[in-house]
Amino acid sequence: MLDRYFLRELAQTVAATAIVLLAVMAGTSFAHVLQQVANGSFPASVMFQVLGLNMLDGLSTLLPLSAFLGVLNGLGRMYRESEMHVLASSGMGASGLLRPVSILAVVLAVLVGAVSLWLGPWAARTSDQLVAAANRSVIAAGLDAGRFTPLPGKGGIIFVDELSRDGSTLGNTFIATEREGHDNVPHLKIVTGKHGQLYQETDGSGRFLAIWNGFQYDIPLGADNWRKMKYERNDASLDSIQSDDNDEDPAHSMTLAQLLRTDNPDTRAEFAWRTIAPFQTLVLLALALPLSRQSPREPRFGRMFLAILTFYFYYLLLAICRGQIIKGHWHHSFPMWMITLIVFAAAARMFQNQYSARKPRKAVA
Numbered sequence: 001m002l003d004r005y006f007l008r009e010l011a012q013t014v015a016a017t018a019i020v021l022l023a024v025m026a027g028t029s030f031a032h033v034l035q036q037v038a039n040g041s042f043p044a045s046v047m048f049q050v051l052g053l054n055m056l057d058g059l060s061t062l063l064p065l066s067a068f069l070g071v072l073n074g075l076g077r078m079y080r081e082s083e084m085h086v087l088a089s090s091g092m093g094a095s096g097l098l099r100p101v102s103i104l105a106v107v108l109a110v111l112v113g114a115v116s117l118w119l120g121p122w123a124a125r126t127s128d129q130l131v132a133a134a135n136r137s138v139i140a141a142g143l144d145a146g147r148f149t150p151l152p153g154k155g156g157i158i159f160v161d162e163l164s165r166d167g168s169t170l171g172n173t174f175i176a177t178e179r180e181g182h183d184n185v186p187h188l189k190i191v192t193g194k195h196g197q198l199y200q201e202t203d204g205s206g207r208f209l210a211i212w213n214g215f216q217y218d219i220p221l222g223a224d225n226w227r228k229m230k231y232e233r234n235d236a237s238l239d240s241i242q243s244d245d246n247d248e249d250p251a252h253s254m255t256l257a258q259l260l261r262t263d264n265p266d267t268r269a270e271f272a273w274r275t276i277a278p279f280q281t282l283v284l285l286a287l288a289l290p291l292s293r294q295s296p297r298e299p300r301f302g303r304m305f306l307a308i309l310t311f312y313f314y315y316l317l318l319a320i321c322r323g324q325i326i327k328g329h330w331h332h333s334f335p336m337w338m339i340t341l342i343v344f345a346a347a348a349r350m351f352q353n354q355y356s357a358r359k360p361r362k363a364v365a
Contacts, residue, residue: 002092006100009078014070014104021062021069022055029054046130053123053130060116060277065311067108068284071101072307075292082296097289105285113278117256120274124253151177156189160196170196173211175236181220190217191234209236269325272333276318276340283344284311290350314343 033051075097078084087096145163150156156178162171175191193214200207211234218227251259251270259271291307321336 002087002096003100003103006097007104010071010074010100010104013074013077014067014108017070017073018063018066021066025058025062026051026055029058049130050127053127056115056123057120057127060112060120060274063108063112063115064277064281064284067105067281068288068307068311069304071104071285071288072292072304075288076294076303079292079294080296080298084293101285101289105282108285109278109281112281116274116277121253121255125255128253145171151175168198170198170209170211173209173214175209175211183220185223186221188217188219188221190219191215191236193234207237210234211236265326265328268331268333269322272325272336273318273322276333276336279340280314280318283314283340283347286344286347286351287314290347290354293354314339 029051033047033054075084084097145160148157148159151158156176158176159174160170160172163169173191173193173196175189177189179187179189181187191211191214193211195213196209196211198207198209213232214230214234216229216231216234218229220226249266249270251262251266254262254267254270256271256274259267259274287310288307291303291310294303317339318336321330321333321339324330324335325333
């Protein structure tokens, strides 16, 4: 009965904490992705897919923190309301608390391991594939036959009367953009053509639109010195759609088998970071046990501040170790595992001291 009670209370608190942190992460990610859409780096049609995949990828960091804060809040409430003191006076020892917390820790560690080792990299690869498909097809950018469509980041519009199924071949094409000329006068540039073709550079970094058999007009606004040019082929550069910033990590989207086959600092650091995540969850829950113990008169969020500092310090040490592996200074993840074992041993020692029987003081004669 006590195990089910503890599991229910702690699971509810962890779930509530995860929902709050997920909402915060969703707001931050949405603002970031929305900014990329406004800059023309993302088409609006894949915005929500990329947002959802980014959130799934971030669960490997969010879930351990949610478990840590959730267990800390749940047990802390029981201590403040004297539930733990009543249970201890009824004969419940340390094992009565360790058993349900251990069950919850193992379940959460398995979930974090699944996200860190498989689901997170899959989400990163899928996001890259969505954006790569957007680079290859103007359909993903929202272009539709018979409708004016804004050019991402170009300050112009495009219109086509026909569009192939894969979005790479266009019929009669009309493009209008506005730019500032050398005379500091706004110029309206209009390009028309009989048909067009979307293509990329050989390395896939650029996206271009080739238009055949048409006219190009350069119209200074407020002036009458228009220019008209007939061409056989006219190539226009379109904004490349990228899935991430310049700090994109190629190793992050690699599968576990690819990481094991590739031996370089980036893949070694990524493999170490993925494998440490489930054990990080176990260590944080072990830390939550001694940190959650408090007296009924103790401030409600006094231990919370200490717990957040502890989490930050532990996470920072792991991040420093990862950085050393990426730079090639270290060729193995032994320091990361040593830090994890030291923190776990410290948590176990604190918990043991809290529940160990205290020797009675000798009476002074």
